[in-house]
Amino acid sequence: MKIGFIGTGWFAKTHAALLAKMDGVEVTAFCGTSIEKAEKEARNWSNAKGYTNVEEMLDKQKLDAVYICVPPMAHGAIEFTLIERNIPFFVEKPLGIDEQPLYIAKKIEEKGLITSVGYQWRYKETTKKALSLLENRNVGMALGYWMGNMPMVPWWRNQKTSGGQFVEQTTHIVDLLRFLCGDITEVYAAYSSNIMNEKVKGTTVSDVGTVTMKLKNGMVATVSNTCILPESGKVGLDFYTDKGVLELGNEGLREVKGNQILEYKEQVNPYIEENKIFLNAIKTGNPSQILSNYKDAVITHQVTMAANQSAISGQPIIVKNFAL
Template sequence: MKIGFIGTGFFAKKHASILGEMSGVEVTAFCGTSLEKAEGEARNCSNASGYTNVEEMLDKQKLDAVYICVPPMSHGSIEQTLIERGIPFFVEKPLGINDAPYEIAKKIEDQGLITSVGYHWRYLDLSKKALSLLQERQIGMALGYWMGDMPMVPWWRDVNKSGGQFVEQTTHIVDLLRFLCGEIKEVYAAFSSRMMADKVAGTTVSDVGSVTLKLNNGMIATISNTCILPESNKAGLDVYTNEGVIQISSNLLRDIRGKEMTEYRNQLDPYLIENKIFLDAVKAGDPTHILSSYKDAVKTHRVTLAAAHSAMTGEPVPLEMEE
């Protein structure tokens, strides 16, 4: 399989490195914002070339799939081009910063194109374990969190480029909530700027926020985030049930029942798993095992945009989603 990459940042490097270890997979193209960046990444692969134009890359190479690893504000035309050419793609979250992904999702469905979105928390063996445990319990509520520092890339702190922390980062926890507990029918959010605008020039994103979510099944969840800390503190989801609390982070699950606690450690690399499942799906023409298709991921996107809108207007935002 011949694979191309659009983007040359952290996640492009991460996915390309994983693909480089896979048998029968060859990364042959990188498209970047400069030829220097694109060719720099291409040199890490034996037979890859660098480009600065997506159409040129697709004209010159016959690619079996493409990975889109670009900042939030850069989505839209890239996906449209791949859809027009019928090329399956893997795209890193978030899907964008506006409502363009809704039309993209419709075109993908109309064409029957295989897609995958980088919500890697779904591929944790801990998430699979949590699903199993929750099937036997009644869920009342959940508390989610993404408490950390501010990523020091200029676009992240610009709300018009990243969409803000809840859209760009905390989206993982929103998606995990949907994956484990079901669809969301209403969102109410409160965001504030407490200190980062004074500390880091060009900061327009809120640096603290909490979002209350009502689910179709009647449960309530609250997800909070901040980027004011000097370093990462914690990210995860606590689910409160009739038998106790299930706490999930990226490497640990705690099943707390009264005074008893059982811990499970993550054993498998979710990035490796999501890549293998996507490429196997493309090869077989069967997306059955993909846990986060574009069609599904756009539902998470809708929730995060609703939260941003609610925080701006001060009003709850109702959502209509299928289970």
């Protein structure tokens, strides 16, 4: 399989490194914001070439799939171009910073194109374990967290180019909540900015935020985030049930029943799993094992957009029912 990459940042490097270890997979193209960046990544592959224009890359190479690893504001034209040419794609979250992903999703459905979105938490063994444990419990509420520092790239700290932390990072926790507990119907958000805009020039994203959510099944969830810490902190989602507490985090799953604590450590690399499943779907034409396709990811995107809208208006927002 011949694979192309759009983007040359951390996610592109991460996925490309994993593909390098897979049999029958060859990365042959990188498209970057500069030819220097694209050619630098291409040099890691014997037959790869660098480009600065997506159309040129697609004109000159016959690709079986493309990975889109670009900042939030760069989405749109890339996806429409790949859809027009019937090229399956894997796209890293978030899908964008506005309503454009809805139109992209409609085009994907019309074409019947295979897609996958980088919500790697869905592919964790501990997430699967949590899903099985929750089947036999009544969940009353969930508390989610993305507590960390500010990524020092200019586009991230600009609200207009990243969408803010809830869209760019905490979307993982929102998606995990959806995956494990079902549809989110209403959100109410409160954000605040009073620290990082004084510390880092050009900062317009919020320092802290808390979003309360109502779920279709009657649950209530609260997901909070901050980027004021000096280093990465707590990231995960806790479930409060009639049989105790489940704490799902980066390192694993904890089942708490009073003084009894059971721990389940992560055994697989979810990035490897999501890549294998995506590429196998293309080979077989069967996407049923993909846990987050574009259509599903748009629903998570709609929740994060609604949270931003609520933070601006100060009012609860009903999450739109996404339907193609």
